[in-house]
Amino acid sequence: MLSHEDNELLTRVEGPAPMGAYLREYWTPAVRSERLIADGAPVKVRLFGENFVAFRATDGNVGFLDEACPHRGASLALARNEDCALRCIYHGWKIDVSGTVVEVPSEPAERLEDMAQKISVRYFPSREAGGVVWVYLGLHDEPPPFPRFPFADVPAAHVRSLAAETHCNWLQAVEGTLDSSHVSILHQSWLGQSSGSLGETAEDSAPRYESDETGYGIRFAAIRHADADRMHVRVTEFVMPWTAYIPTGDEDRIAIIGTPIDDEHSRQWFIRWNDDHPLTEDTDTHFWYHDLTVAPDDFAALTRGKDNWGQDRALMSDGHFSGFNNLVLEDVAIQESQGSIVDRSREKLGTSDIAVVKTRRLLLNSVRSHTQDGEVFGQDDPLARPGSAGVAMTLEQTDDWRGAASTEARYV
Ligand code: FES
Ligand SMILES: [Fe+2]
Known part of the structure; x- marks a missing residue:
């Protein structure tokens, strides 16, 4: 039997909940690798009460970003996946796998550099093992070492x-x-x-x-x-x-x-x-x-x-x-x-x-x-x-x- 307080501490993960902050420090399995096809449809992934989008870029790299477009919040799950980036279909902003804004066609060309530097799109490191894309959602700039899973090395x-x-x-x-x-x-x-x-x-x-x-x-x-x-x-x-x-x-x-x-x-x-x-x-x-x-x-x-x-x-x-x-x-x-x-x-x-x-x-x-x-x-x-x-x-x-x-x- 647990106290109500301990049960809340163990189970709640959303927002600032301590367990959510703790669990985010581990590599988290997010989506099956097979679902992400180069230049294919992005996939919505919800974890810890937050919405993300995962996609595989033209070169095979995986991007894992906040789902909401940094411009005005349209879902990037609706985005086009092309030329190693997601292009939001609302106003065409383009964001690459590192979360960098690389095109803003709705703005004058000379503003791109300035906007790209100022706008941060939350991007999360990912790895693939066991047919799964794993993501690090924690607070540190450097993710922890990727675990030595026993299934990671088999064909x-x-x-x-x-x-x-x-x-x-x-x-x-x-x-x-x-x-x-x-x-x-x-x-x-x-x-x-x-x-x-x-x-x-x-x-x-x-x-x-x-x-x-x-x-x-x-x-x-x-x-x-x-x-x-x-x-x-x-x-x-x-x-x-x-x-x-x-x-x-x-x-x-x-x-x-x-x-x-x-x-x-x-x-x-x-x-x-x-x-x-x-x-x-x-x-x-x-x-x-x-x-x-x-x-x-x-x-x-x-x-x-x-x-x-x-x-x-x-x-x-x-x-x-x-x-x-x-x-x-x-x-x-x-x-x-x-x-x-x-x-x-x-x-x-x-x-x-x-x-x-x-x-x-x-x-x-x-x-x-x-x-x-x-x-x-x-x-x-x-x-x-x-x-x-x-x-x-x-x-x-x-x-x-x-x-x-x-x-x-x-x-x-
Ligand atoms: S909301 Fe995405 S480009 Fe405007
Ligand atoms: Fe069982």
Whole structure:
């Protein structure tokens, strides 16, 4: 349970909210790279309650700017994208990827130089990794080092990124990924389809947790009895401030990132990759993923306009536990059903919620440190390579297994 004040501090991100200022200091996934085509349509992106526009210039470089034209505020999402710049279609002002005003055809030619120097268009640094454009929205002139994501170095065919725009606060999205105990309950009807060890989570719905704090977050081991002699260990790695590397139950790996669109909406990224070979479409290893690719920029839209997010009671009568025809849409429905910003002062938490509790504590400590002295958790070690875990395994049960669980995961 949290105080109302702490819940507000954790969840609010718009305007001057301390959490928004803190989160903006991290590289933020913004838009799928594929959506940006050289000289193609600009794309609106809303983050932290602000509206931006992303585009790919003629030379392939990405521009990320405020959406409003600096002249009189027309949307640059309507702009022409040509000659390495956006040209506003209202009066033709032209702005390049660095935010420089390079043409003002509505003014006498001799004024261009003067105006270009005086008018600042907010421009934000961007990078591409994992099929996603990442942007730095923080206050510093120099962005922090780009993280060493484990999916950043694999060939394009080995990685696929999807997004969902959920109608709830960003922290509900993050907490859903860290809560291992719900897997055995909410997702139980899918577990038998896993080609890997995910099915073993069905045997024990009350995991015990171990955790290690790392330089960049927390590693959680959810430990279940698999049978009389063995235990099932599911290791999730949380990387501050919003990324979870979770065990998929098959040989692919996945990072789930919950970012704020605004206080009451979040964009969740699912970045799936395989270190050794290209991802495949029609294998059972993707049983909880492939249906979503029809709406890669917002698969939560598949639930919109439907009663109870499309829950199918007939399916439940036939034996399906939740009545949702996709594992990830089960999560979307649940997170949105908690409300725009869940009131954490009314919760009744148990031992299975320990991962959520520890993560909240770390976030609260970190946002306070940032407010007080500008510190950004995890950014003092640019060589750290988060995401080494996100594994599940079954171990022989021995007398000293407790410490072994999370320690062994570190080296998998
Ligand atoms: S509003 Fe964009 S050029 Fe006038
Ligand atoms: Fe889930």
